[in-house]
Amino acid sequence: MKPRHKKMAVIALSVSALAVSVVLVLNAFQSNLVFFFSPSQVAAKEAPIGKSFRVGGLVEEGSLKRVGDGTTMKFAITDTAEVIKVVYTGILPDLFKEGKGVVAQGKIADDGVFYADEVLAKHDENYMPPEAAAALEQAAKAQKTSFTQ
Amino acid sequence: MTINWFKYASPASFYFLAGRMVPYFATLAIIFLVVGLYIGFFVAPTDFQQGEAYRIIFIHVPAAWMSMFLYVIMAFWAGVGLAFNTRLSSMVASAIAPTGAMFAFLALWTGAWWGKPMWGTWWVWDARLTSELILFFLYIGFMSLQAAIDDPKRADKAGAVIALVGVVNVPIIYFSVQWWNTLHQGASVSLVQSPKMATAMLSGMLIMTLAAWMYSIVMILTRTRLIILERERHTAWVSELKEGVLE
């Protein structure tokens, strides 16, 4: 091979190697390289069985109950499609509220309940004063009622 | 009138130019810092979810942004120095590293102090936090490599290689919250969407970012001046400076 051809061959090989690597990365992103699983993924049996993993979603409205000694909590995590029941003993973070984001680490027992060792609050990227939040909520409610009518 | 920009690529003229610019940028940095902190702590309203604790954002976000910006700028100047053999650009790159490392550390540290009350943990190994930690390590690697090499020319070029290799990490940090399910929330401010913050909060954060920019410029210019003096100590103009002939 002439040196010029050799150089062209090296460049062509490099470009195709990079193209293949892009395909590989994109392919990987379709799978579950995740920090936490959603309740739907758990319901679809995509989460590990018998091993510790994280579930993330919203705390279902009206699901939070304290049981017995007062440090054990029962609540449900939802992604609006599926719901998973969680039991946790310990201190909840300040931001933990019904309807807000949460990530829990633990295991699913045979009874389908998720026993959490650690509960973290996940907040969103919105920052506003409480009045603005209340106004937004009002607006959302008004819209909802106008839809149903 | 055309300005001969290349004049300032000579370390000697840059030394004096930078010396004249430092006081202005320092003044701006102090003004922005005072205004930004005032808005951040007295004007910006309490957040509807996080209460008062969100106010750490006024330090955390500017620090995180600067740590990424400065890395890219450092790699850029190091690369220019490597490609065109311009001494001054490599000196600027070396001057950026400590400030960048400081901001990366500050971002991690304030993040931990924010994470504990809000998320309930000091640290999690999610993609955003891990990649920012790697950024901090990259700054440390760059600085220790340069410190270990006695010959400044070799130090500049070797540093450039490691800085350029590490650039891959910056987009990973930035997009990690979109690519993976992370505990860290998404970006509140971006170029393509309207910001998801109340105006007073946003302006406080942006002014604090300007303060961080100005502070970085002051530190980088000052440090570059020191590096110039150290490397040019055998030249005529530095000895004249020492004898008080110049300036």
Next chain:
Amino acid sequence: MIWWIVKRDLLLAMRRRSDVLTTLFFFIIVVSLFPLGVGPEPNILRTMASGVVWVAALLASMLSLGRMFSSDYADGTLEQMLLSPVSLAALVTGKAISHWLVTGIPLVLMAPILGIQYDLPGDALLVLTLSLLLGTPVLSLIGAIGAALTLGLRGGGVLVSILVLPLYIPVLIFGTGAVEASSAGMEFGAHFSILGAFLLVSIVFSPWATAASLRISMS
């Protein structure tokens, strides 16, 4: 040209077998220390197995980086190579390949045996070995850059760890991730995809960056 370098380096390595064995024994000893330090609880051992084996592989691969260029540097061969008309990128590719053959392959072959010490089930052993097979060449390629940059520096050994270990972190994350996913009964193809992408990207860029670094260090 690449194969000529590989053949030469392998021959040199065979003449000095103790160097190769030292790296391998370092790997074995580090991995064996953990059960002694942590205790023999099989459940704990199983969960930490992939991490321990991978970290030990990282360290072993990194510690042997010093040999990649230093002996050729010391006796002047490297200078002659730089002056010769052959492509320096091809030359360092050969160097990285022989580093992988001499240190990476023995680690890969040893990993299933060490995994048994940790009571790993059969399929996890297989995934661990495959992930190392895909990941260790990346370690050699990235490490070559660090080895070239720190050539002939005082305290080069510690310095190379500061430079190279942060760049190894992604390989570690996805390598151990594959094993954890498989032992949890989940899909682990995605981790292998990413490791494969790392390998391709480092094959393209590392020889080029290493060659540039060698020129910087030798000038």
